[in-house]
Amino acid sequence: MDALEALTTRASPLQLADPPPDSAALDAMLRAAVRAPDHGRLHPWRFVVIRDAARSALGDVLATTLKARDPNAPEAALAKERAKPLRAPLIVVVAARLREHKNVPAIEQIISAGAAAQNILVAAHAQGFGGFWRTGPAAYDGDVKTARGLDAQDSIVGFLYLGTPAVAAPPAIPPDLAEIVTEWTGPVHSTHP
Numbered sequence: 164m165d166a167l168e169a170l171t172t173r174a175s176p177l178q179l180a181d182p183p184p185d186s187a188a189l190d191a192m193l194r195a196a197v198r199a200p201d202h203g204r205l206h207p208w209r210f211v212v213i214r215d216a217a218r219s220a221l222g223d224v225l226a227t228t229l230k231a232r233d234p235n236a237p238e239a240a241l242a243k244e245r246a247k248p249l250r251a252p253l254i255v256v257v258a259a260r261l262r263e264h265k266n267v268p269a270i271e272q273i274i275s276a277g278a279a280a281q282n283i284l285v286a287a288h289a290q291g292f293g294g295f296w297r298t299g300p301a302a303y304d305g306d307v308k309t310a311r312g313l314d315a316q317d318s319i320v321g322f323l324y325l326g327t328p329a330v331a332a333p334p335a336i337p338p339d340l341a342e343i344v345t346e347w348t349g350p351v352h353s354t355h356p
């Protein structure tokens with residue numbers, strides 16, 4: 164699959180199954196990730212790879228931290244949270260490790276991590292795998308971050324669930340480019356007197 168085809172056909176499969184991307188495929192995905200544009204060459208990305216039994220341990224962290232955020236969370240919600248990491252054989256948590264920089268505000272470091280996450284998804288797709296991007300309140304919970312070896316100040320930009328598509332993505336409905344793309348040809352003069 165060439166690059167344009169990968170970019171324009173990537174979509175989030177409804178279900179993922181085994182096998183996960185093998186180590187060569189994962190390596191290629193991570194090498195694509197670190198080609199994200201990176202103002203100041205800060206390498207602001209951190210990637211946490213979670214697979215096998217560690218997914219259940221992550222589920223326990225998600226349930227425990229949900230309970231801490233919401234002591235009244237019903238058992239069904241805790242069970243749902245606990246099961247989330249089992250939705251895919253491989254999870255890559257993508258975070259931005261933010262640092263103070265006079266020319267590179269935090270938002271640019273977070274955007275770079277987002278671009279890295281997108282590169283991972285496209286590189287997975289280009290190699291015949293699939294993935295979907297999730298966040299939710301757990302992404303912004305300091306205890307979730309530290310349980311994964313991240314710093315509480317890191318920004319998780321996404322949990323990437325990765326595997327082999329078991330149920331294909333629904334057909335994409337691309338937006339009408341004419342509605343979202345304009346060509347600027349010079350200042351717009353006010354019609355007001």
Ligand SMILES: Cc1cc2nc3c(=O)[nH]c(=O)nc-3n(C[C@H](O)[C@H](O)[C@H](O)COP(=O)(O)O)c2cc1C
Binds near residue numbers: 173295296332
């Ligand atoms: C930063 C970010 C966070 C997202 N978080 C969620 C999420 O928590 N739950 C969800 O259903 N979709 C989430 N999405 C959207 C899906 O990953 C997906 O892109 C969307 O359902 C459209 O499907 P497509 O990727 O096939 O176009 C998120 C997307 C981004 C960029």
